[in-house]
Amino acid sequence: MKWIVTATKRAKKQIARLPDTAMQNLVALIRDIENNGPVRGDWPNYSFIGRYRHHCHIKKGRPTYVAVWEVVDKEIRLVEVIYAGTHEKAPY
Numbered sequence: 001m002k003w004i005v006t007a008t009k010r011a012k013k014q015i016a017r018l019p020d021t022a023m024q025n026l027v028a029l030i031r032d033i034e035n036n037g038p039v040r041g042d043w044p045n046y047s048f049i050g051r052y053r054h055h056c057h058i059k060k061g062r063p064t065y066v067a068v069w070e071v072v073d074k075e076i077r078l079v080e081v082i083y084a085g086t087h088e089k090a091p092y
Contacts, residue, residue: 002035004079005081008080008081019059022084026058029058033079040054044056054070055069058084064087065085065086067083068091
């Protein structure tokens with residue numbers, strides 16, 4: 001069974017402002033989460049942030065772009081992207 005990935009209203013605005021490379025990597029990450037679940041240890045600089053939050057880098061360099069997502073409901077397999085943007089402003 002696949003996971004459902006959504007984005008908060010704030011994250012949708014941030015995603016719209018991402019550079020092309022970061023956007024393409026974020027789309028690939030979302031597809032990976034849908035197919036394989038929220039624990040993505042094969043992505044660069046992946047880590048847990050608390051019990052249900054995760055993050056990884058979607059574009060290295062200056063500035064570094066990150067994505068932060070949270071498991072909302074394990075039973076229905078729902079994950080929500082809560083941040084996509086520069087490393088400096090990430091909520092962790």
